[in-house]
Amino acid sequence: MKTPVRVAVTGAAGQIGYSLLFRIASGAMLGDDQPVILQLLEVTPALKALQGVVMELQDGAYPLLTEVVTSDDPMVAFKDADYALLVGAMPRKAGMERGDLLSANGGIFKPQGEALSEVASRDVKVLVVGNPANTNALIAQQNAPKLGAGQFTAMVRLDHNRALSQLSAKTGKPVSGIRKMTIWGNHSSTQYPDLSQTTVDGTPALELVAQDWYEGEFIPTVAKRGAAIIEARGASSAASAASAAIDHMRNWALGTAPGDWVSMGIPSDGSYGVPEGLIYGFPVTVSGGKYEIVQGLEVSDFSRRMMDATAKELTEERDAVRELGLVK
Ligand SMILES: NC(=O)c1ccc[n+]([C@@H]2O[C@H](COP(=O)([O-])OP(=O)(O)OC[C@H]3O[C@@H](n4cnc5c(N)ncnc54)[C@H](O)[C@@H]3O)[C@@H](O)[C@H]2O)c1
Ligand SMILES: O=C(O)C[C@H](O)C(=O)O
Numbered sequence: 001m002k003t004p005v006r007v008a009v010t011g012a013a014g015q016i017g018y019s020l021l022f023r024i025a026s027g028a029m030l031g032d033d034q035p036v037i038l039q040l041l042e043v044t045p046a047l048k049a050l051q052g053v054v055m056e057l058q059d060g061a062y063p064l065l066t067e068v069v070t071s072d073d074p075m076v077a078f079k080d081a082d083y084a085l086l087v088g089a090m091p092r093k094a095g096m097e098r099g100d101l102l103s104a105n106g107g108i109f110k111p112q113g114e115a116l117s118e119v120a121s122r123d124v125k126v127l128v129v130g131n132p133a134n135t136n137a138l139i140a141q142q143n144a145p146k147l148g149a150g151q152f153t154a155m156v157r158l159d160h161n162r163a164l165s166q167l168s169a170k171t172g173k174p175v176s177g178i179r180k181m182t183i184w185g186n187h188s189s190t191q192y193p194d195l196s197q198t199t200v201d202g203t204p205a206l207e208l209v210a211q212d213w214y215e216g217e218f219i220p221t222v223a224k225r226g227a228a229i230i231e232a233r234g235a236s237s238a239a240s241a242a243s244a245a246i247d248h249m250r251n252w253a254l255g256t257a258p259g260d261w262v263s264m265g266i267p268s269d270g271s272y273g274v275p276e277g278l279i280y281g282f283p284v285t286v287s288g289g290k291y292e293i294v295q296g297l298e299v300s301d302f303s304r305r306m307m308d309a310t311a312k313e314l315t316e317e318r319d320a321v322r323e324l325g326l327v328k
Contacts, residue, residue: 001033001035002033002034002035003035004034004035004036004037004066004067005030005034005035005036005037005082005083006036006037006039006079006080006081006082006083006121007024007029007030007036007037007038007039007081007082007083007084007085008039008040008041008077008078008081008083008084008085008120009021009024009038009039009040009041009084009085009087010041010042010074010077010084010085010086010087010088010112010130011041011042011086011087011088011089011130012038012040012041012042012050012053012070012087012088013040013042013046013047013049013050013052013053014046014087014088014238015091015235015236015238016087016129016238016241016242016245017040017053017087017242018053018238019238019239019241019242019243020085020087020242020245020246021038021040021053021057022056022057022060022062023242023243023246024036024038024246025038025057025060025062025064025065026060026062026064027062027064028246028250029083029246029249029250029253030083030249030250030253030254031250031253031254032064034064035064035065035066036064036065036066037066037067037068037069038057038065038067038068038069039068039069039071039076039077039078039079039081040053040054040068040069040070040071040077041070041071041072041073041074041077041078041088042070042072042088043072043088044072047070047072050070051070054068054070074111074112074115074116075115075118075119078112078115078116078119078120078124079119079120080119080120080121081116081119081120081121081124082121082123082124082125083124083125083126083127083249083253084116084120084124084125084126084127085127085129085245085249086109086112086126086127086128086129086130086136086137086140087129087130087245088108088130089101089104089105089108089129089130089131089136090104090105091131091235091236092131092230092236093230094227094230094231097188097189098131098132098133098187098188098226099132099135099188099313099317101131101132102132102135102317102320102321102324103324105130105131105132105136106135106136106139106321106324106326107324107326108130108136109128109130109136109137109139109140109143109326110139110140110143110326111143112140113139113140113141113142113143113144113152114143114144116140116144116147117143117144117145117146117147118146120147122146122147123151124147124151125151125153125249125252125253125289126140126141126147126151126152126153127153127154127155127245127248127249127252128140128152128153128154128155128265129155129241129245131187132186132187132188132317133154133155133156133187133265134154134156134186134187134188134265134278134279134280134281134314134317135279135314135317135318135320135321136154137152137153137154137265137279138152138277138278138279138318138321138327139321139326139327140152141267141279142326142327142328143326143327149267149277150266150267150291152267152279153248153252153264153265153266153279153291154187154264154265154266154279154281155187155241155244155245155248155265156183156185156187156191156263156264156265156281157244157245157247157248157262157263157264158187158226158237158240158241158244159183159187159191159193159222159223159225159263159281160181160182160183160193160244160262160263161240161243161244161247162193162221162222162225162240163181163183163193163195163218163222164178164181166218166221166222167181167195167198167200167205167209167218170208170209170213170218171200171205171208171209173200173201177200177201177202178198178199178200178205179198179199179259179260180197180198180199180260180261180283181193181194181195181198181263182194182197182198182261182263182281182282182283183222183263183281184263184272184280184281184282184303184306184307184310185280185281185306185307185309185310185311185313185314186280186281186310186313186314186317187265187281188223188310188313189223189224189227190223190309190310190312190313191222191223191281191310192219192303192306192307192309192310193218193219193222193223194303194306195209195214195218196297196298196300196303197283197297215302219306225237247262248262248264251264251286252264252286252289252291253289255286255287255288256284256285256286256287261283261284261285261294262283262284262286263281263282263283263284264281264282264284264291265279265280265281265282266279266280266282266284266291266293267279267280268280268282269293271293271295272293272297272299272307273304273307273308274307274311275311275315277318278311278314278315278318279314280310280311280314281310282294283297
């Protein structure tokens with residue numbers, strides 16, 4: 001048996017937490033030979049509800065779940081964490097953009113970045129799910145001077161999965177035959193779900209679908225799917241978000257499949273003309289726990305405009321959190 005790893009989850013008594021924790025405990029995230037210690041962070045008033053979730057985790061009798069720690073103190077919940085999933089934040093309501101949450105949620109990620117910097121494992125892998133995810137990841141990263149910038153990532157995997165599923169439905173081909181999907185930029189309505197490299201059973205996707213559908217239906221459907229779910233469900237996506245978080249961390253920890261890539265929000269190194277430092281969705285491959293941006297892809301004029309528009313929004317979000325004193 002491997003040595004247990006420590007997985008910190010914030011907002012653990014929330015909606016996403018309720019789908020996420022049981023899958024981590026079952027081995028879906030890190031493999032069915034990897035024992036885990038869950039370290040759960042909540043605000044003080046939610047600790048009682050969190051205790052109920054812990055009771056349910058116990059009742060699952062998961063063979064891989066070694067220990068569960070709960071706390072309202074990030075210095076306790078992040079202690080020696082190998083993985084940190086920062087979920088705890090307010091979700092948006094109908095009619096809001098995710099960026100509207102910046103002032104409410106931004107303040108959560110500064111102290112959490114500071115705590116991760118002090119007490120987490122020096123190799124901690126951090127995924128920010130709480131919205132606006134990319135800029136919250138930037139805030140956490142900028143307040144964690146003792147960790148590497150690249151240890152902080154944001155979730156665009158839900159958008160990636162939504163794009164796979166929309167393309168699968170349109171072409172009538174299973175998701176398993178789709179390769180090289182990319183979500184560029186922000187987890188917001190400016191994101192660019194890009195089919196220009198995507199193949200379906202080996203055939204270029206753009207040979208199978210009309211340009212009108214791609215630009216006029218596919219891109220807006222994927223980009224606005226979160227709002228459509230809020231409208232239908234009366235609450236933001238939770239089970240699909242948890243599933244995407246599992247996928248993101250699993251690929252980061254265990255690698256991507258040969259001949260394919262995934263989308264991750266990561267600090268830009270200037271690749272593809274994306275301003276350095278922004279936490280931006282890129283196509284990445286992962287091996288040995290290290291991700292790398294897929295290089296050398298052709299960027300059409302259409303792609304350039306879409307990629308620049310979402311970079312512009314992220315630059316504006318960065319400026320806004322600078323004004324709030326949350327990043328340098
Ligand atoms: N990136 C994505 O693709 C994606 C997808 C879905 C949802 N989200 C976002 O994830 C976040 C959580 O969504 P949810 O549906 O679970 O919300 P929720 O309101 O059900 O749960 C959030 C939990 O976070 C807790 N919390 C608040 N502040 C905290 C803090 N400082 N430390 C620890 N815990 C704290 C709350 O007490 C609550 O239990 C929202 O911001 C939502 O918009 C992101
Ligand atoms: O849309 C939201 O506010 C929730 C989440 O980010 C989503 O994409 O479903």
